[in-house]
Structure formats: structure tokens, C-alpha cells
Amino acid sequence: MNRLIDKIILFALSVYTMSLLIDGTGFLVFIYVSIICAALNYYLLSDEKADYTMRFSSVKEKLAFISQILLVIAVFRFSPLIATIPLIMYDITKSRNYIALTASVMAIIAYYSYPVGFLVIVFSILAIVLSIKSEKVAIYYRDLKKIRDDSEETNSRLRSQNTELMNARDTEVYNAQLSERNRIAREIHDNVGHTLSRAILQMGALLAIHKEEPIHTELEGVRETLDSAMNSIRSSVHDLHDDSIDVKASIAEMVRPLNDKYNVRMDLDIASDTPRPVKYAIIGITKECISNIIKHSKNSDVDIKLNEHPSMYQLIIHDYNPVNSDNSINSNTNRIDSSKYKTNNINGNDINSDKAGNYNPESNFKDFGMGLENIRGRVESVNGTLNISTENGFRVFVSIPRN
Secondary structure, three states: OHHHHHHHHHHHHHHHHHHOOOOOHHHHHHHHHHHHHHHHHHHHOOOOOOOOOOOOOOHHHHHHHHHHHHHHHHHHHOHHHHHHHHHHHHHHHHHOOHHHHHHHHHHHHHOOOOOHHHHHHHHHHHHHHHHHHHHHHHHHHHHHHHHHHHHHHHHHHHHHHHHHHHHHHHHHHHHHHHHHHHHHHHHHHHHHHHHHHHHHHHHHHHHHHOOOOOHHHHHHHHHHHHHHHHHHHHHHHHHHHHHOOOHHHHHHHHHHHHOOOOEEEEEEEOOOOOOHHHHHHHHHHHHHHHHHHHHHOOOOEEEEEEEEOOOEEEEEEEEEOOOOHHHOOOOOOOOOOOOOOEEEOOOOOEOOEOOOOOEOOOOOHHHHHHHHHHHHHHHHHOOOEEEEEOOOOEEEEEEEEOO
16 A cells, blocks of 8 residues: 555656646656556566565566666657656665666666756655655564564464463362362271271170160160261261262373373263262273283274263273274274173174074183173173174273163
């Protein structure tokens, strides 16, 4: 916009200068030629650059260079066109066309006459000043946009980092709360619980000694009170301990030994109010699978996926080589059998079937070690289903219904 305003000002000054030289049809021709020249160079030099040195890196720059020289040559052929020198000088300054600049100065000297020559010199100096001013404004504006974009990018990055820090802080606070709950539960169990247990035993001894009434009845009341207190303490301790179990944190802690050797990917989505038996089962199954991976796996990738669905909890642990991406944890090619436990070997046969092909969940299972036996026991304890596949690594798929 600054360049357009500058062009309009210089065009008006050039028209005034030309009015001192010619009139009539020639004057109209001059106006048309001036408009064409100004518009042509405005278009050819419209691209933004870090600087405005003529490098001939584009067709536009080459055409601008040639057109400026031709316009100056036209001044030598038709001297009244000297009034267009300020317009040409504006574009020459912008493009750093020193050949056209030298030719323009020679034209002014060759056709100098007062007052036209003086006006051309003054207006040419004004054109140079306006061109430099507009060039600096364009550079400052471009730098300002860059600073604004960099600032926005920095602010966005800082907001993201701040969010991560806040999440990390919340996680640390949550973990600290869980740890403190666990400590309180342990202290209550070890101190108050044991003290109440001794008091109950002592009360039982007193009841055995003092059978006469009314002291026996009164001691019975005290024992019932102690039993009630013991039950309340036990319930509170269990509640505190249940709240202190964080499945996500526990799995993340168990996975740490795998990070040095395996490419581990985790997708954990489970609520903190999950029932205690389910928590224990999931943590125990995951611990057993990770132990088996460390001991036996020769694969490179481990995927752990834990999702809470409206009707069930789903746990998938798969160690494999990423030859076939379809075998990742997002694959659901293996059917989850409705039986309590069923596994498939690499040939697709049931590893728990006898020679006649009859399904026998107890026949060959022990050949796979106590680890899988423990997994099966934990799955059965929460009425879940288990599917194990040995295709491309070892894949454990556990489904636990929600009550």
C-alpha cells in the first residue's frame, strides 16, 4: 500500500512537470505511457525479498531490469519523457538497477533546462527517499510479522509445557496422597489393629475367668464393642489401602525394566475407583507377563493396552517383532473364547486339547510353567476370560466383566 501511494504522488508530480513541456495529444499519450510504466514496474517488483538487490532470480526481475533501461533509453529518443524520470527513479532505487540509474543521471544532465530540469532533479530525489522509506517500512513490517509469529509459537510451546508441568504436578500430588494413605493404613494396621487384637484376646481370657453375673454380661458388652471397633478399623484400613492402589502407576513402574531392551508402547485407560479384586488381578497378570517377557522373550516390541469399557475391562499384553503391523495390540484377529481359559498355539491348535481333539483345560497347561497357571488363576478369580496366542510373539488377551 505504501508503494502504491508513493507511485500516485510521483505520478501527479510527473504530470505537472510534463504539463510544462507539452500539451494536447502528446500530453495524453504521456499520461497513458506513465500509467503503463508505473503499473508494469509495480507488478514486476511486487515480490517480497530479504533485500532488494537485483539478482535475476526470477523472470519478473529480469523484465523489470530490461524495462527500466528501455524507459531511460526512450528519454534519449523523446526528450519530453524526461518528466517520467522520477517514476523510473523510484523503481530503480528499489531494484538497485545501477545501469538504469547511471543512464537516468546522464539524461537529466543532457536535457537539463530550468525550471523543468530543476523539478526533475527535486522530484527524483524525492522518489529515491520515498523508495528507501517504503523499503524500510516493508522490511520492518516483515520483521514484525516474524517476531509476532515466533512469539505466538513460543507462547504456544510455553502453554504446552506449562500444561505438562501442571499435569506432572497433579500426578505427583496424587501419588503422594496415595503413598500417604498407604502409610496411614499400614500404621493403623500395625499399631491400632494389633492393640485391639490384644485387647480382644485379653477380654476373652477375662470372660473365661469371670463367669459369674453380672460381670460376665458386662464383659461381653465390652468385647462386642471391641469387636465392632476392630471391624471398623479393618474396613477403614482396607478402604485406605484400596484407594492407595493406582493401576496406571503400578504398571508404569513395572514396565521400567523393559525400556532399556524393548520398544514399549502403553495405552492405559482405567478409572481410579475400579474394584479392588480387579485391580489386584490386572496388576498381578501384568507383573507375570512382564516377568515372562524379561525371562523368555527375544522380540523387540512390547505393547500393553488396558481399557475400561461399559461392560468389561480389557487387558492386552503382546511382545512381538514388528514384521506384521496387524499383530499389534490394536489388532483383534484372535477371537476371545467364552470359556474360562483357552489358548492357541502357533498352528492354531488348542494347546489344552488331547490327542482326540477334545478340549481339556488342565491337560497340557502345566507344560507352560507356573507363570501362566498364575495368570489363569487370577483371571478366574474375577470371572474373566483369557486368550493366549503365540502367533508372532506371545499375546495375552484378558477380558474381565464389570459387575
